[in-house]
Amino acid sequence: MRSPALDGTGHDIESQSPPARPRDAYTAALLNELLAHLREQGPQLREEWARRIIEANLLTAMTREEIYAEVVSVYDQYVEALESGAFRALQAYAQNLSERIIPRGVETHEVVGIVLLLRDVLARALFTKYHGDIKKLTEILDAYEPAANRIASTVSVGFVQERERTIREQQEAIRELSTPVLQVRERLLILPIIGLIDPQRARQLMEQLLRAIRNNRARVVVIDITGVPAMDSTVANHLVQTVEASRLLGATVIVTGLSPDIAQTLVNIGVDLAKMDTVGDLQGGIEEASRLLGYRIVPITAEAQQAR
Amino acid sequence: MAWGPVLDEIRLPITAHGDIVNARQEGRRVAAEMGFSSTDVALIITSISELARNIVQYARQGELVLVINHSNPHPGLVVIARDNGPGIPDIRKAMQDGYSTSGGLGLGLPGVRRLMDEFDIASEVGKGTTVTIKKYLPEIRR
Amino acid sequence: MEVPILKQGPYLIASVQSTLSDDDFIRLRQALVEQVGKFRSRGVIVDVTPLDVMDSFATRTLRDIAFMIRLRGAQTVIVGLQPEVAFAMVQLGLSLQGVATALDLEEGLVYLDDKFKKAEEQPQDGMGPSVR
Numbered sequence: 001m002r003s004p005a006l007d008g009t010g011h012d013i014e015s016q017s018p019p020a021r022p023r024d025a026y027t028a029a030l031l032n033e034l035l036a037h038l039r040e041q042g043p044q045l046r047e048e049w050a051r052r053i054i055e056a057n058l059l060t061a062m063t064r065e066e067i068y069a070e071v072v073s074v075y076d077q078y079v080e081a082l083e084s085g086a087f088r089a090l091q092a093y094a095q096n097l098s099e100r101i102i103p104r105g106v107e108t109h110e111v112v113g114i115v116l117l118l119r120d121v122l123a124r125a126l127f128t129k130y131h132g133d134i135k136k137l138t139e140i141l142d143a144y145e146p147a148a149n150r151i152a153s154t155v156s157v158g159f160v161q162e163r164e165r166t167i168r169e170q171q172e173a174i175r176e177l178s179t180p181v182l183q184v185r186e187r188l189l190i191l192p193i194i195g196l197i198d199p200q201r202a203r204q205l206m207e208q209l210l211r212a213i214r215n216n217r218a219r220v221v222v223i224d225i226t227g228v229p230a231m232d233s234t235v236a237n238h239l240v241q242t243v244e245a246s247r248l249l250g251a252t253v254i255v256t257g258l259s260p261d262i263a264q265t266l267v268n269i270g271v272d273l274a275k276m277d278t279v280g281d282l283q284g285g286i287e288e289a290s291r292l293l294g295y296r297i298v299p300i301t302a303e304a305q306q307a308r
Numbered sequence: 309m310a311w312g313p314v315l316d317e318i319r320l321p322i323t324a325h326g327d328i329v330n331a332r333q334e335g336r337r338v339a340a341e342m343g344f345s346s347t348d349v350a351l352i353i354t355s356i357s358e359l360a361r362n363i364v365q366y367a368r369q370g371e372l373v374l375v376i377n378h379s380n381p382h383p384g385l386v387v388i389a390r391d392n393g394p395g396i397p398d399i400r401k402a403m404q405d406g407y408s409t410s411g412g413l414g415l416g417l418p419g420v421r422r423l424m425d426e427f428d429i430a431s432e433v434g435k436g437t438t439v440t441i442k443k444y445l446p447e448i449r450r
Numbered sequence: 451m452e453v454p455i456l457k458q459g460p461y462l463i464a465s466v467q468s469t470l471s472d473d474d475f476i477r478l479r480q481a482l483v484e485q486v487g488k489f490r491s492r493g494v495i496v497d498v499t500p501l502d503v504m505d506s507f508a509t510r511t512l513r514d515i516a517f518m519i520r521l522r523g524a525q526t527v528i529v530g531l532q533p534e535v536a537f538a539m540v541q542l543g544l545s546l547q548g549v550a551t552a553l554d555l556e557e558g559l560v561y562l563d564d565k566f567k568k569a570e571e572q573p574q575d576g577m578g579p580s581v582r
Contacts, residue, residue: 091316161378165343167448172345207347210533217553241540248536248545250529250552250561325472332503333469350502350534354542357505405543416506419542 030143034126035083041125046075049114049121058113061105070097074155078118082147087154094158102159102166111159115152122148175204181212187219188289189251192282194227202238209242213251220289221246224282226257236265243276252292253277256285316376322391323369328360331372338374339385343445351423352385352443358416359389359439367393367436384425384444392436399431453478455485461493461562462486463555468500475511482515486522493562494519497555499530509544516549525565526550529558 038045050071053059059067074097081090098111126144130137182190191209213221223242225231231239243253254277258266266273279285318338320331335356339349356372363370370391377384396402405418417439421427426442451474456463462485464478482494496515501508516526527550531539539545552558 157378161383164383164445164448168343168345168446171446171449207533207537210536214533214553217557219557244545245533245536245540248531248539248551249533250554250557329469329471336502347534347537350532350538351541354503354505354535354538357503358542361505361507416542419506419544422541422543423538 027143030140031082031147034140034144035079037125037129038079038082038122042075042079045121045125046071049075049118052117052121053114056113056117058110058117059106062101070101073097074114074118078151081151081154082144085147087150090151090154091158094155095162097155098159098162102163108156108160108163112152112156115155119148119152176208176211179208179212180205181209183212183216183218184286185290185293185295187217187293188286189213189216189218189221190224190282190286191221192224192227196229197231197235199234199238202235206238206242206245210245210249213246213249218251220252220254220292222254222256222282222285222289224256224285225259225262226282228257228262229259231262231265233265233269236262236269236271240266240269240271240276254279254285254288254292256280256282316378318374318376320372320374321369322360322363322372322389325364328357328364331356331360335374335387338376339443342376342383342385344385344443345446348443348446352387355420355423355441356387358420359387359441362416362439363389363391363393367391370436382444384442386440386442388438388440390436390438395433395435395437396429396431397433399429403429453481455481457485457489457491458559460491460566461495461559462489462491463495463497465497465499466501468502470501470508472507475508479511479515479518483518483522486519486524492524492566494524494526495555495558495562496526496528497530497558498528499532499554501530501535502532504531504535504539504544506542506544509539509546512546513549525562527552527558527561529554 046068050068053067053071054064059070062070073093077090077093081087101111123141123144126137126140130140180191180193182192184190189209189212191205193205197205209221209223212218223239225239239255243255246253256279258278263273266276277288279288318334320334321327322331332353335353336349339352344352360372363372368391370389370393373388373390375386375388377386403418403421417427417429420439420441424441425444426440428440429437431437451467451469451471453464453466453470453474456465462482464482466474466478470478478496482496485491486494494515496512498504498512512528516528519526528546529552531551550561552561
């Protein structure tokens, strides 16, 4: 049970988008006249628009047929938005359109370009029709322009937002791929951390480790911080949280390479070091981990002797 | 006149326990559509769940408003939880970390603050409470 | 919506759905306690794989379940917590302390089997050192 999303001309929370002026009867009548004209002239105007798009070398990633097809949909949406004054449907359409054309390599300037061209084509059509009556022309333009600008902006902004969303997705995927978590043995992961980490990186490492635990079905994780000179309390907290979260996924964490400095930081934030599984160095940590997993470490010479 | 949609909002009435699940689902839908990572989505809907639960438990009814903020330089999601309930007499106490090892206690507000990027609370005894939280979309590295 | 509970040998396995409401949770708690008693189960696995949120209420209820099951002499394991959910939980300050957790159903069963194997290897009369 939820109330329908408000349309674009409606509500404002932080005074960033003041509400549209309500339409009076006269303006409404003008708009109706305008819309009737746009609908009647539809086929020719769409033709003209498509021609100008191709002329301006926009949407080069698409074929002529594809351009015409999109031109028809966008034109209809445009006229719809002009008529209803509601931009929700247009927004949804813009997002849908963007989702389709971004993978095709269409750029922002192209989308802005084609929307402005449509605006021009329609404005010229109005000039052509009303050139004999300057007063009427001015009034019609008064009614047309705000809505037309709003539409241009809605479509362009929608495209940019969709593009940014795609970029974020890609950057997230790259981050996931570049995980420094190593699988050393079945069920055993090692996360060597080197250098100074800021809270953001600490968070990223935690996310990556948890995913790696799930994907590799790890039972033991060795986090080696030999290469970490110091940690502030925020990052230390993340370390503690990582240990706790790993346990929730069924994995035990062994921390190795804990310097006296960092040990002190942990104690300062209230960590009971006796409860944390720590080992002096990475080697020792791996041995401890192997023991936990049920492996026995046997020196090679002993094995070789047994083989004889 | 505004040139484009900078804000978009969804109002969710909260009156019964079933609305908590609904609020989480709406939150998940919106956050995912906005392009938040799966981890951030989890943080957002966990916060939504806590705030919605507070409304049901303490105020009986209220609303959750999801505001999609696309404006630069910091686009993100704002969640406003408001009710006309009894209000919180001692906000500072409510914001103290009263967690023992036995899990979440009280209003869970300090926890929600940790999960989000921004947290604000206004409350008046007898009038009601409004909690506003924000999560920003990660910056795009160019 | 009722949570299905399956009996697998000495264990009970409950698989929750993502749309679990507060009431469903409470009902699950009751059902598990009843069935542990009825079947004399030794272990309970609660699979929360589809859950996308573990808030304070869910955490509290799972702890209650583990506690009440233990009163009936059985062991509870929570399995299937997703990385994102675990992340949010620890940031919120919820850590399910004192409740056993495992990665998934398979690991949960291994955990329970191990636990009961260890228990069986301990001499019951308490005399002499345990062999391990």
